[in-house]
Amino acid sequence: MWFKINPASGIPIYLQIGQQIKTAVASGALQPGDQLPSVRELALELTINPNTAAKAYQELEREGIITTIRGKGTFIANQETPLNSKANLELLNHNIDRLIIDALNMRLDLQELKELIDKRLTDWQKNLNREGQT
Amino acid sequence: MWFKINPASGIPIYLQIGQQIKTAVASGALQPGDQLPSVRELALELTINPNTAAKAYQELEREGIITTIRGKGTFIANQETPLNSKANLELLNHNIDRLIIDALNMRLDLQELKELIDKRLTDWQKNLNREGQT
Amino acid sequence: MWFKINPASGIPIYLQIGQQIKTAVASGALQPGDQLPSVRELALELTINPNTAAKAYQELEREGIITTIRGKGTFIANQETPLNSKANLELLNHNIDRLIIDALNMRLDLQELKELIDKRLTDWQKNLNREGQT
Amino acid sequence: MWFKINPASGIPIYLQIGQQIKTAVASGALQPGDQLPSVRELALELTINPNTAAKAYQELEREGIITTIRGKGTFIANQETPLNSKANLELLNHNIDRLIIDALNMRLDLQELKELIDKRLTDWQKNLNREGQT
DNA sequence: GTGGTCTAGACCACA
DNA sequence: GTGGTCTAGACCACG
Structure with a gap:
């Protein structure tokens, strides 16, 4: 594996x-x-x-x-759990904040961070689409 | 404090x-x-x-x-360190991936995640601008 | 130990x-x-x-x-770090200066200091060679 | 000053x-x-x-x-003290060792260290000669 | 007043 | 067994 x-x-x-x-x-x-x-x-x-x-x-x-x-x-497992619970969203938001803080401490512009994230998101989306066709 | x-x-x-x-x-x-x-x-x-x-x-x-x-x-400290070193960028990308994985595990669409992030980024940008005027 | x-x-x-x-x-x-x-x-x-x-x-x-x-x-650790960075060299030079200053304050001639250092360096080199053969 | x-x-x-x-x-x-x-x-x-x-x-x-x-x-003070005492020499040798250890930990060759030191020593010697003429 | 070091001894997470 | 964290309380160096 x-x-x-x-x-x-x-x-x-x-x-x-x-x-x-x-x-x-x-x-x-x-x-x-x-x-x-x-x-x-x-x-x-x-x-x-x-x-x-x-x-x-x-x-x-x-x-x-x-x-x-x-x-x-x-x-x-069969992931039937659609747990968009409030707690999960809070966790997600918290992690987004940590990302932003890290970027700022690295003297990265928020615009630059956004571009990084967008690039990564598109990469993932492509992978997901390909997997979906399998 | x-x-x-x-x-x-x-x-x-x-x-x-x-x-x-x-x-x-x-x-x-x-x-x-x-x-x-x-x-x-x-x-x-x-x-x-x-x-x-x-x-x-x-x-x-x-x-x-x-x-x-x-x-x-x-x-x-006077943060004169502009170290957007390669290692830092890798760390950042890794954390972005973790964010995406978490979101997917929560059955969140990548588009929804993107909106969450964008919202957070604009909030921060507003705060930064306000601080900048101080 | x-x-x-x-x-x-x-x-x-x-x-x-x-x-x-x-x-x-x-x-x-x-x-x-x-x-x-x-x-x-x-x-x-x-x-x-x-x-x-x-x-x-x-x-x-x-x-x-x-x-x-x-x-x-x-x-x-596996010391893969070959960081003869500029900062390191500066530190080294600074320490060499301190050595020279100490020697001069002890009323030692620079030539005498050089001999001391050379002797020490050869001793170390010998040790390193011996270790290398192990 | x-x-x-x-x-x-x-x-x-x-x-x-x-x-x-x-x-x-x-x-x-x-x-x-x-x-x-x-x-x-x-x-x-x-x-x-x-x-x-x-x-x-x-x-x-x-x-x-x-x-x-x-x-x-x-x-x-009038530095009439010619204290090449044994303790001083030991101190000096100890500092030379520290220098060598630091250099080795920086993955510097002992030969390279020697060149660094020699360069520094000649610089100092030149300065001292110039001062001596004053 | 500040931070830095050290000891004694506790509890926890990990392998 | 390993290292990591925390508390309580002591003493020292520095400014």
Whole structure:
């Protein structure tokens, strides 16, 4: 599989794994029903502690991203959750603010930031369209 | 002063303080040369340990946001650093990606995300203009 | 291990530790990937507070000399940084000047100083060659 | 006069002043018998606390670099002290080592360091010769 | 008065 | 087991 972790990054390994699975799901690379590697496979492949791999899956299951079925394996969940809850929007806005603050501290103009974001958004949109056709 | 921290959030207190000062600097609310509350004042106000307050300041000093002068106090630095280094841009792009992923995981359309961001950017721009006139 | 600190020297303990590790790295005695004693071990050995030992390591990590991995330990970093930046050269030149000034204030001839330095440089070169063969 | 201090450098102001006077003496710019500005003048000129200026002079007097004569002022001392003591040589060697370690940590070759030092030494020698003719 | 260092000892997150 | 954070309280250097 296509995981890349950095044990020295300061970010907990289990979060790095979770983040990458979320990315794959968001981009459509992983579809509902797709099977994930078992905890043991994942641990072997990344040469990490199985506990760490298990923790990553637990977190994702708690968030409803994946489901584990005893005796079968771990799968991407049917994401019927349309949780545009108020809390989520606040979180999103908060993260947007952090982005802006970082940019300003780097002496970047807000206009320049906007262009960066727009460029990135179009890239993603293209990818999503291509995935959608698959 | 206007600090608000949440000791139970899981985010280290010293980082929360740092984040808020960075925000104030980025928005122009704190100008180069402005004096910050002393380590002891800050600790009293937030009812935290002076060491924790000191750690927040030391972190910011290492990043070049503030300057501390022994026996005098702590001040906002003259930010002559225009370091839009490659590393910084990469970091920024990475954070933009995280934002997009979060939005997609919340079943938000990219167009909706773009509108959210644009709204936030205009808000900030307005604030910056107002500060600029001061 | 072979640490020697002097708590009464006026130089902060955490800097003394840092200095010695830097020396070991510069001389090749410590190689990238080598594990350092844990914070607790080091604290026991030097009969200092674990916090002080941790501070020494954190300082070195910020400078890119070492890497720490939560739950695993602390290691000498892969020093891929070849930063003979302008700032570094200036610092070096400044320190050379200080050396010369000290020597002159001791009524030492510059020629004598040069001989001292040359002798020291050859000693180091010999050591480095020996390490290189290991 | 020609003092330049940086209150934010982390180096105590009184040491910065001392260092600069030592430099001037070592280079011959200040000769034995030359008068230094009074504590008050110095404090005014550098906009520092008179206590700080006084402390700088006290330190230098303790080291025998300057002499203060009540009612007359402060002067460069007759440096008859030829103190090539063993302690001094050790200090010098220690500083040479620090220089080498710093250079190695900057990934500088020892040969390159040697060239840097030699260049600096010749510059100083030239200056000293010129001063000597004055 | 300011910030810097250190100790003692606690609790938590991670592997 | 590892390192990270925080508190409480002490002492010192600087201005």
